[in-house]
Amino acid sequence: MLAQLHEYQNLDQFISSACQTYGDKDAFTSVGKTLSFAQVDTLAEQLAGYFYGQGLRAGDRIAIQLPNVNQYPIVVYAAFKLGLVVVNTNPLYTPREMLHQFNDSGAKALVILSDLYPKLDIILAETQIEQVISTGAADLLLDSSDPVAEHCVTWHQALAQGQGQYYPRSSAQLDDVAVLQYTGGTTGVSKGAQLTHKNLIANSLQTKEAFGDRYDDTSEIFICPLPLYHIYAFTLSILINTASGNHSVLIPNPRDLDAFVKAIKPFRFTSFAGINTLFVGLCATKEFTQLDFSSLRLTLSGGAALTTTAASAWVKVTGCSISEGYGLSETSPVVTLNQPGKEQIGTVGLPLRDTEVELWDENDKAVADGESGQIVVRGPQVMKGYWNRPEETAKALTADGYFKTGDVGIRLANSAIKVVDRLKDMIIVSGFNVYPNEVEDVLVSHPAVFEAAVIGKADERTGEAVHAFITIKQDVDEQELQAFCREQLTNYKVPKHIHILEELPKSTVGKILRRELRDEA
Template sequence: MAYDADTSIDMTQYESMIDLIEQSALRYGDKTAYSCLKKATSFAEVERLSRAFAAYLQQHTELVKGDRVAIQLPNITQFAIAAYGAMRAGMILVNTNPLYTPRELIHQYNDSGAKALIVLSDLLPTLTDVVASTDIDYVFATHALDMHAAQDIETGSVNFTRLMDAIDTGLSLDYQPVKATLSDLAVLQYTGGTTGLSKGAMLSHGNLIANAMQIKSRIGERLVQGEEVFVAPLPVYHIYAFMVNLVLYFEQGGCSVLIPNPRDISGLIDTLSQHPFTGFAGLNTLFVGLCHQPSFKALDFSHLKVTISGGTALTQAAASMWQQTTGCTISEGYGLSETSPVVSLNAPGLEQLGTIGKPVIETSVKILDLDDNEVPIGEIGELAVSGPQVMQGYWNKPEETAKVMTQDGYFKTGDVALATPDGLHKIVDRKKDMIIVSGFNVYPNEVEDILSNHDAVLECAVVGVDDQHSGEAVKAVIVLSDPNSDEATAKQQIEGYCREQLTAYKVPKIIDFVASLPKSTVGKILRRELRK
């Protein structure tokens, strides 16, 4: 088996993501595209409902091509319908974490200029101040079970339209086909930066299609069009699952089994027992958690042929445990929001544990020194990428874009890596200060900024520490404003404040109080000393 089935990708097959959605829906028709909460939805039905939503956006709102539409939903079929509908109306998606706090939402929606929002009905109560502080004119709400039957949604201070009502109205409207090109923007995928400021990676229709074709070249020999059943426990608002489930497997005619709450391990296993799943995407902690469940070990894995790992480093122990339990190896990959996301991926059956495999086709990777010069093979440096999946830049941030691009057009990832003589790559270290909690990036500056706003905090620093459950945990080291304060009371107050301001995985799990923080001669806090 060759490492790649192809040496180049065909970018003439689809004019845009709109074209990919419509061609795929026509090609696979009555086959199941999405299964969620025991409700199967066919490709034809996804096409019909997304077309109706697109028609509604065109004729019952003042939104125009290029406007940003935010989606704040968990893994439910309505996510795909809303995303495809917004794209088909010419809009740009803003994928949003449903767990974000009002502060985080306001920043993302104002930065993107979002004018519409599709949101889970359970989250409506938290949106009162958010919508009032942004340019959002239209809110569409959906209940998790709306695909089964219309559910009651409580009204509140936020004016909204039921998503399913908008779709019902759109079914009687004429959809006006939108012409989009490969260079048009499709998604603003927000990512943290080393400054802690959230930035929108501008991903074009061409970026997404190219990356789907690149992944397909790497794993395509394992895929049968119209026959695959791929389990999606990872959130589709994250670019990893968005690419795999909403782009690649939809184009391949696969059924994506959406898991709204992967933390419910027994519920996840119950869902798995109902499907002859052929593919699975996860990360290290999920693989380990499942393999420790007797009910998971009792499942039928005879159809499983592709398991992909991303988001955080895969350990030898997790890979071995998964293979022993399921009989399937894990293909570890590497990517970022800025690269749509896949840069590199191990080929199924040819995995080299401890590496991220070879770059996908039409992707060039360099290992650079501090002056952006390429280092010899085997030496470490910053990994930089060039390829058709690399973003167009950061939304409205040309200065930030310039910082991460080399003069010859390579995107500097900030990750330290090395190349092996046989063309593989190894990630040696992550961005210097970034913390990865269960696959999610946490940037210390953002957490420190929140902590510093609390009256009890004089100085603080945030670092990552090893955690057996989440890989890493957030640790805050704090100097109190009043050294005579009761530390137990201060800790309780600070924890409560952080929970109000930060998504749960960003909240410090450990808080230590110290008399002073280690600093350089110029007064810069030395996080590396705290990590020791």
């Protein structure tokens, strides 16, 4: 593994060599438009020229706030060509969430979906962003686009200005930061996991190897409904598939199941990535069950626990088993994966090559076989640390390189890992992390709310749902508070239920006891 890793100096070499090797082959399809690897590389060259002409230099951060459109990989590859650091940003973020991420990362440039510009306009003056490119889903279908605002250039303007523009090729080294992947924390403040060129190349090579003979170079048609700003889809589609010369079919809105089915129907797709809720939804959609699955040989699940019900339904409908894996933003992301075709449902499989997984007790000592302990990970995919947060980094990374995940697991007799609990209070809603402190901070900023505690409760549709418990200063109803939350939080973070109590359970020192609320919920 390490010998193969050191064939590349950085991600620019990793990606550009593939684009040249597989030039005429289909690379990405979205909203009815397919681009070849050569076309993607040419557009990335033009965009890199534009960025350099606007003063961006190696190490500068560039935020991307786009759904799954073809522009996404083009921007990423342009950033890699220059040695810029990519800041993946959720398109569903509210202005408040955008402001934190842009300022924390120190982003100098932003590529944003045109429809999202009104949210940006609210906070742009409070950021360090100097360059904004606004693009629409149809920009790669049309030859021109209308300007959006005086602070922006359009996609086509940027490409025109960058065409033929000189720029120095990236000299980034393997240990340099390539991506800031934002994730929540126990403090509730989203922080950037520093993923290096080495982290991402290594995890691409490790994960591809774990796919085994169900994944082939140059012949895969890979359905990618998961958002590219999430590290799971980013590594799969933008890195692994491109490096392998494979075709990624990007789905901008997987919640629209009818449009989803229509988008993938023309393809004899061979591989598919999803999460539990998506598998359940698709298997209950008649039009999906009528598709041709004769070529499907690899289905991957991550981000949330895969249920036996979902796994069984998928096999019944498609004839293909689901390989569940486990990973985190801090591990680029994959740590373990079930061997395709030999899955042990209920586990997350075996560690990838060159990946050490241990289970530790509260004193950071390994537990006996069969006992539960905190999952800790060491390997080439483990992040460099948290961006500008040395104290948080020190808590998460040990001196000898183990990352403390905060998840609790058991190693089974066959060495497979089973995730059984979480040490931290994080809630996972449809594969997305929700941190209670962030939701609590928003709730208590409402004038009627005195105190708030937020927990996750099992939910048949989304895996977990956000439940809030509050005490109040004055009368207020659940709908008003949910509307207030929607103004400041992405939809999946908004409490599904808000319970008003006389008082919240507390310890002798006044700390709110979420665990007691979880037991009662």
